Amino acid sequence: MRQALIAATAFALALATQPVVAQNKPAPAATAKKAAKPAAAAPVEEKDAATVEFEKFRTMMEESNPAELFEAQGEDFWKSIRGPKQVSLATSCDLGLGVGIVKGAYVQMPRYFADAGKVMDAERRIVWCMIEKQGFKEADIMKQPFASGSYTPEPTSLVTYVAANSKDMKFAVPLKDPRVKEVYEIGREVTNHRAGPYDFSCNTCHGADGKRIRMQNLPNIATPKGATTAVMGWPGYRMTGGVMLTQQWRMGDCFRQQRFPQPKYVSDTITSLLTYMTANANGATYKGPGIKR
Numbered sequence: 001m002r003q004a005l006i007a008a009t010a011f012a013l014a015l016a017t018q019p020v021v022a023q024n025k026p027a028p029a030a031t032a033k034k035a036a037k038p039a040a041a042a043p044v045e046e047k048d049a050a051t052v053e054f055e056k057f058r059t060m061m062e063e064s065n066p067a068e069l070f071e072a073q074g075e076d077f078w079k080s081i082r083g084p085k086q087v088s089l090a091t092s093c094d095l096g097l098g099v100g101i102v103k104g105a106y107v108q109m110p111r112y113f114a115d116a117g118k119v120m121d122a123e124r125r126i127v128w129c130m131i132e133k134q135g136f137k138e139a140d141i142m143k144q145p146f147a148s149g150s151y152t153p154e155p156t157s158l159v160t161y162v163a164a165n166s167k168d169m170k171f172a173v174p175l176k177d178p179r180v181k182e183v184y185e186i187g188r189e190v191t192n193h194r195a196g197p198y199d200f201s202c203n204t205c206h207g208a209d210g211k212r213i214r215m216q217n218l219p220n221i222a223t224p225k226g227a228t229t230a231v232m233g234w235p236g237y238r239m240t241g242g243v244m245l246t247q248q249w250r251m252g253d254c255f256r257q258q259r260f261p262q263p264k265y266v267s268d269t270i271t272s273l274l275t276y277m278t279a280n281a282n283g284a285t286y287k288g289p290g291i292k293r
Ligand code: HEC
Pocket: 191, 200, 201, 202, 203, 204, 205, 206, 213, 216, 218, 219, 221, 229, 230, 231, 232, 233, 250, 251, 254, 255, 257, 258, 273, 277, 292, 293
């Protein structure tokens, strides 16, 4: 059984990735045989060049970042009187720093919200406000929580607006709050939890330095440096598909990569992961909504 699982995992990875989960460091086997080394190292070199090219392209794109369109849309949603209760978020929603205060709120979430009795990340808090304060129906928001084609959900634009208002500010998740710390510890456990048909955990792909799949560098989310990479540039405009996506989407999609059932949109599980990763990035300066491949 165990053998079969390992074989299945290797096969799935071989299919999904080229090379599988390659290390920048050559494997011991490759160093032992000198002749094998250049062949093993070559694809990594190639990918590094591709990464460099992409970085250049991203810098160019970020000068006129499409995320700004969603930011403007989100600002409009934030300030307008909307929903069955005919109230604006600007006059009813507290993102942790007082009702209506947006500046600096994003980098200080996830945090504990007494009115909800929960630790919440930015997107979850916005959705909570839309439901509780504006009277939107949860079921309607849950129907299609992520962008696809030309459709962008309102919470996506809202979180882009809120995030943009923390640009150039330092991540400061209030870990001193024991309720936040508890959720952080749960997040750490979730990243270690191996299960599913391939026995993957987040750390199978994100638990060591220098891993990559196809063109993507996989950040080691347990370290401050990797966690910073992991939370930077979100929400992000994804060039693949040309849509604006949020961390809630990213987390759901990684559960899919893990062959796990996807957690519910704005669930405790996702908040715990975002608490873990964002707090690991505490002290790093957030560069605002970005661009992703
Ligand atoms: C099978 C491997 C795999 C597993 C398991 C996996 N991921 Fe990922 N993850 C990826 C890949 C591949 C990407 C990059 C995808 C892309 O950019 O298109 C990624 C991207 C990410 C990013 C965004 C990084 C960035 O630079 O923006 C975060 C954060 C992340 N994963 C967290 C997690 C968490 C948390 C888990 C566990 C719930 C997890 N991943 C499980 C493969 C995996």
